[in-house]
Amino acid sequence: MNRLEPRMRIVHVIDHLRSRGGGPAAVAANLARAQAEAGHTVALCTEHPRADEPEFSTGRHTDVRRFRNDGLLPALRGRHDAQGVVAQALDDLRADVLHLHGLWEPALLAAASAARQRRIPIAANTHGMLDEYAMRVKPVKKAIAYQLIYRKHAMSTSLLLANSQREADAMIARGLGARVAVIPNGVELEALDVERQRGAFRRAHPELGEDPYVLFLSRLDPIKGLDIIVRAFAILHQRGVNARLVVAGSDWGAEAPLREAARSLGVEDRVHLVGPLYGDEKKAAFADCYCFALASIVETFGIVIAESLAAGRPVVITNTCHLDTIEPNRVGVVTERTPEAFADGLASVFADPAEADRMGERGKELVRTRYTWPAVVQACDAEYRAHGITERNSCSRS
Template identity: 35%
Template sequence: MKIVHVITSIDPDSGGPQAVVMRLAAAQANLGHDVRVVSQADDRTLARVARLGAAIPGFAQVVWHILPPPGVVEAILCLKARPFLTQILADTQHVHLHGVWEPILACAAAIAARNGVPYCVCPAGMLDTWSLAQKPWRKRLALAMGCRRMLDGAAFLHALNHDEVKLMRPLHLKAPAEIIPNGIFVEEFERLPSTADFPALIGLPVERRFVLFLSRLHYKKGLDLLANAFQLVARQCPDVDLVVAGPDGGAEDDFRDLVRRFGLERRVFMVGPIYGETKLQAFVSAACFCLPSRQEGFSIAITEALACGTPVVISDACHFPEVATAGAGAVVSLDPMDIAKAMIDVLLHPLAATAMGYNGRRLVFENYTWPRIAHRTLGLYEAYRPAAASIGLTAANDSCS
């Protein structure tokens, strides 16, 4: 099967969907399929993607079709993207769109529909009630200008969890929703680095422990909530610091202001974005991972923390209740007091925290792996294949037997 994934940007600093596309495409290619990715990137971004992809099983088998970063006119009208997509999608069996609001996605959907090619859309949480409330007039306009047509014309909507399905219902979209979570490659997490490597890298004394936040520094990730919670943790746990890792998404300055206001400058380490082996070192060294996000689809960072055996404290807006069910960590409200209490509970009970880490690793290894998820996507592609295409495929298989 020829599968084409379309995502506007493949820049690793842009967040989880980029990491998802890299790994889902690789997992599908590993199963013997012709998998392509269409995106927009400059040479520097492509070089970074190639370096990170070297550790992903099957990544080298994925074919990349890259357009240069668009200007304003190209981003809106897709004058270069349209013929580019028309050529690539000509003999495709399924198109997988990642995102909602960018015109290139609606353009790809229109071309696929014209060619009778089924496509699905992964909104990645962009259509839940919290997300739609951010700059709502822009999103209402985008829906009216073509995004709703794209969504309604999809074979199915790729939802990341049960909550996302419920939170999209107020839009009354015509396409059915199918749940496909994110995951990990077991190969990336079987042999973990030493717990001593990362503290040494950032100059953290060996007797100090730390809570890790790893994500984009964006308002929705709850950095302000984390700062308020950590000031309480710092009082109860004098040997614990906070490490904040990730690219700035607009909230870094406000977070630094809170750190100064609370007098935590010596207790908070801002290390910027980290990837690959350094990211794994950070996860395995952390006493606790915390993501008090206001909105998530299916966080790659949480999944990777669990795979590293690190207990997690996450908000209920992360839509990952399985963490609490499996005993892998705490799922809390967006109240800083609740966040702090959960972190302190993990930090003051190391034996229970170790058990949480074991439970989290088992949860991910048994339920959230990319090969398993790739099989799920392929089954759905086939299930939603137009009847005529399915008959033709069966006839072709019969003639070859």
């Protein structure tokens, strides 16, 4: 942002920052860091860290405060530890806005209560939690909870940020339209520079040899579509394409079915599970892959897709990933969500290595112009202002 523009005082709240949790924690940490680096005054409130689980970094300029993650009843009774921690942060910063991440977590209800008591506007990223598919998981419980508690919570916000039009449409369908804006998630600028890591992943995994590999990098959750990908990969192998499939991520229930499918399809020796990857190891996996693959049942915005593009590699995704910039910008292939269609998509990318490289270069440029965190901060600043959230709010409070 322009350093001459007024700076805002922003308090973010998310239930945890654990890397294993993926998307929401990554967005909260990176947005807070990018806003602080742009000159805003930023605090982030979250639960105490766990000794055995790494967390996403919020950078050097974000004031991180910790709370005990109590349950729903303490939140409804005004006794959740987060309420006091967030209240103190709001007061210390003389905050202009409380920015929540998520929907169902009791800590967010407690935080919102602290903001309302101080008449501080609330912005929120729901991270796809109001999506039609997400609402079908434990549907009765969620429907009751939404009507009794969380609808009022959502209606109390000044701004609801969706990261795709699909997510925005889900919010609008619930009568939240006036406060909805679409801002995509971001990618770290460092993700654009993978040259130093090129070759490192192959050296660490000599079992890959020189064969090109398709990369899946996400949590191993049934929602992520590994069943589609491994069947498509087997079809690709049957067609004579000499490739491998690298699966990176922590197990959320899909590892055993994936191993069984690979064995039954006769590609067990060409499917490599390498566990979760972070930092330079993650960048190295992107740098050396031929293409990236994702076939999720639903995505509102797949950060990992943008990360692959940032690394200069084409993507093959299903139309259920809902990233509408892929085909118009010719940075990958979007298919129907069937093994046969996905195999065709992979085959088309493998058929023309030169065009695959060109897709990768176009993908890097797309990320550089639309999906970096500085660009997201600018868009977020604009939406804050458009919805009446400005630095002037702090001037009226003692």
